[in-house]
Amino acid sequence: MQETAIKVQNLVKNFGKGDNLVKVIENASFEVKKGELVALIAPSGAGKTTLLMMIGCVQEPTSGEIWLGEEKVYDNRWSAKDTRKIRREKIGFIFQAHYLIPFLNIIENITLLPQTNKVSEKAAKQKAMELLEYLDIADKAHAMPSQLSGGQNQRVAIARALANNPQIILADEPTAALDAQRSISVIKMLKKIAEEQNVAIITVTHDDRILPYFDKIMKIENRGIVFHELEGERVI
Amino acid sequence: MIDLAKRDIEHTLGKFLVTAMGVGMLLGIVLIMIGVYRGMMVDAEILLDDISADLWIVQEDTLGPFAESSRVYEDLKDIIYVMEGIETSEAMTFQNIQLPRAEKPVRVVAVGYDIRGVINPINPKRLIAGRDIKNDHYEIVVTDKTGFKLDEKIKLGRNFYTVVGITHSTVSNGGDPLVYISLKDAQDLQFSYSNKEIQNNEARGVKNSETFIVNVIVARIKSGYDVEDVAKEIRKWQHKSVYTAEQQKTILTKNLIEKSAKQIGLFTAILVVVSTIIIALIIYTMTLEKMKEISIMKLMGLPNSLIISMIVKETLLLGVFAFIFGNIFAHLVYDRFPKRIVLEIPDAWGLFGVVVIASILASFVGVKKVISADPSAAIGG
Numbered sequence: 001m002q003e004t005a006i007k008v009q010n011l012v013k014n015f016g017k018g019d020n021l022v023k024v025i026e027n028a029s030f031e032v033k034k035g036e037l038v039a040l041i042a043p044s045g046a047g048k049t050t051l052l053m054m055i056g057c058v059q060e061p062t063s064g065e066i067w068l069g070e071e072k073v074y075d076n077r078w079s080a081k082d083t084r085k086i087r088r089e090k091i092g093f094i095f096q097a098h099y100l101i102p103f104l105n106i107i108e109n110i111t112l113l114p115q116t117n118k119v120s121e122k123a124a125k126q127k128a129m130e131l132l133e134y135l136d137i138a139d140k141a142h143a144m145p146s147q148l149s150g151g152q153n154q155r156v157a158i159a160r161a162l163a164n165n166p167q168i169i170l171a172d173e174p175t176a177a178l179d180a181q182r183s184i185s186v187i188k189m190l191k192k193i194a195e196e197q198n199v200a201i202i203t204v205t206h207d208d209r210i211l212p213y214f215d216k217i218m219k220i221e222n223r224g225i226v227f228h229e230l231e232g233e234r235v236i
Numbered sequence: 237m238i239d240l241a242k243r244d245i246e247h248t249l250g251k252f253l254v255t256a257m258g259v260g261m262l263l264g265i266v267l268i269m270i271g272v273y274r275g276m277m278v279d280a281e282i283l284l285d286d287i288s289a290d291l292w293i294v295q296e297d298t299l300g301p302f303a304e305s306s307r308v309y310e311d312l313k314d315i316i317y318v319m320e321g322i323e324t325s326e327a328m329t330f331q332n333i334q335l336p337r338a339e340k341p342v343r344v345v346a347v348g349y350d351i352r353g354v355i356n357p358i359n360p361k362r363l364i365a366g367r368d369i370k371n372d373h374y375e376i377v378v379t380d381k382t383g384f385k386l387d388e389k390i391k392l393g394r395n396f397y398t399v400v401g402i403t404h405s406t407v408s409n410g411g412d413p414l415v416y417i418s419l420k421d422a423q424d425l426q427f428s429y430s431n432k433e434i435q436n437n438e439a440r441g442v443k444n445s446e447t448f449i450v451n452v453i454v455a456r457i458k459s460g461y462d463v464e465d466v467a468k469e470i471r472k473w474q475h476k477s478v479y480t481a482e483q484q485k486t487i488l489t490k491n492l493i494e495k496s497a498k499q500i501g502l503f504t505a506i507l508v509v510v511s512t513i514i515i516a517l518i519i520y521t522m523t524l525e526k527m528k529e530i531s532i533m534k535l536m537g538l539p540n541s542l543i544i545s546m547i548v549k550e551t552l553l554l555g556v557f558a559f560i561f562g563n564i565f566a567h568l569v570y571d572r573f574p575k576r577i578v579l580e581i582p583d584a585w586g587l588f589g590v591v592v593i594a595s596i597l598a599s600f601v602g603v604k605k606v607i608s609a610d611p612s613a614a615i616g617g
Binding site: 104 | 237238240243244246247248528529532533534535536537538539542611612614615
């Protein structure tokens with residue numbers, strides 16, 4: 001039985017007040033298990049990024065509940081005063097572009113967050129090297145991001161997202177800037193990571209070509225979440 | 237823990253150093269401005285210290301030869317000499333003249349003194365070549381800054397003077413180089429007219445002036461006498477203004493230099509403010525360039541303190557590097573200025589303190605930007 005990585009119940013997000021009230025998310029509820037790769041799809045402006053920011057503890061919901069693993073992090077208010085600590089310890093992020101810190105080399109980019117979490121420099125470096133080897137770019141450990149290709153940098157960004165042993169990785173259109181072949185290769189990598197590292201990955205995407213590779217597809221429909229079934233065959 | 241400031245600076249080292257050099261030049265100018273003030277103070281006291289007189293006796297109700305025009309009869313020195321408590325007294329003249337040079341005339345202050353007297357304004361420590369004036373006429377001792385060489389002939393008035401000695405670092409309180417001539421020559425230069433002028437004056441019925449006029453009588457007092465008591469006695473009987481060395485120094489440093497000092501002080505303060513604003517703008521720009529990275533760091537959960545310490549450290553390092561470059565710049569150019577610039581270590585440390593405070597203040601704009609950075613800006617492109 002797979003453990004729950006994230007559970008969301010009756011999540012609501014409104015912007016504005018009175019006549020200007022805009023309801024973006026209404027009573028969204030879903031659950032993602034560890035080891036699952038889940039796609040989040042919806043038309044532009046439907047609230048994908050807002051949902052991602054709420055479950056990433058960046059934007060405060062209007063109401064509802066969010067669990068990360070066993071810990072209820074939001075119950076009509078954040079459980080911790082410092083939501084950054086939650087992000088630092090439980091969540092990894094992957095962006096459209098790699099967004100590595102340009103003045104740090106690859107290994108420093110990966111070890112920055114664990115070191116902030118009081119992990120020793122030696123242990124953080126060891127873990128970073130393991131991740132780089134896992135992602136097949138260990139030889140670039142001391143290169144600067146500017147010396148790597150886009151694909152290599154995206155793999156480093158994935159390693160960075162994994163460096164703090166997160167329960168959940170939130171990926172914001174990680175294949176948006178890639179061609180079809182590379183997109184599929186990145187998604188396959190994420191799938192492998194989800195399974196092997198036992199982490200839940202929620203990926204916002206617009207790319208229909210990669211949907212068969214996901215375990216689940218969540219769709220924002222009428223401001224709520226529905227699990228979407230693909231018509232074609234799923235690639236396992 | 238990774239030193240983010242160090243890594244960022246290493247990444248853009250060239251840009252950082254050029255920026256620091258630019259700010260450093262501004263700080264160098266601040267140091268030079270302070271040096272100008274110090275130089276004025278030193279210049280003001282050179283002649284007073286070299287003459288080393290206890291009393292300065294000048295025309296009544298005037299402030300003395302450096303501040304106001306003063307004329308007294310030369311024989312006043314004999315009257316002063318016989319007064320109780322006076323050890324020695326001498327007559328002296330001070331006048332601005334232009335020494336002709338092929339390229340450009342040199343403006344100087346000529347000190348006329350009794351070459352057989354006890355009080356000699358030429359400090360032997362400053363005489364770097366040649367000798368004192370030995371003959372009553374047509375000999376001149378010049379400062380090296382005038383550019384004249386030993387044995388060179390200089391036309392002054394109707395006569396040619398031979399350079400017999402060269403001094404170093406002797407300037408008037410106004411910063412003009414000093415030259416020394418005999419009292420007799422100085423009186424001729426200052427008070428005798430050309431033949432045409434004499435003819436004109438006679439035609440107008442004006443009696444031509446005497447040349448036994450000097451600008452000041454300087455005196456030293458015997459040991460055991462109080463300078464102020466002797467000065468009081470002279471004021472009482474001779475109807476002259478009498479200043480002690482200390483009072484004369486005050487006239488020079490306070491009355492004459494005070495306005496310049498205030499001007500320099502204001503300039504310096506403005507330059508420090510401008511430097512602070514420039515550092516703040518640079519840090520603001522540097523922070524703006526990193527806003528995406530800062531948003532990502534905040535999104536990942538890095539604490540504000542870590543990012544703020546990077547900004548503050550970078551600002552402080554910029555200030556420190558600028559201070560070092562400023563010092564190098566000031567030391568490279570200070571002796572090219574026509575007037576004396578005195579660069580003193582305590583002033584440099586004072587400026588360092590100001591730079592540190594200014595850098596901390598300047599970093600606030602970057603820190604404010606960091607605090608307001610939205611982590612959600614990292615999501616959604």
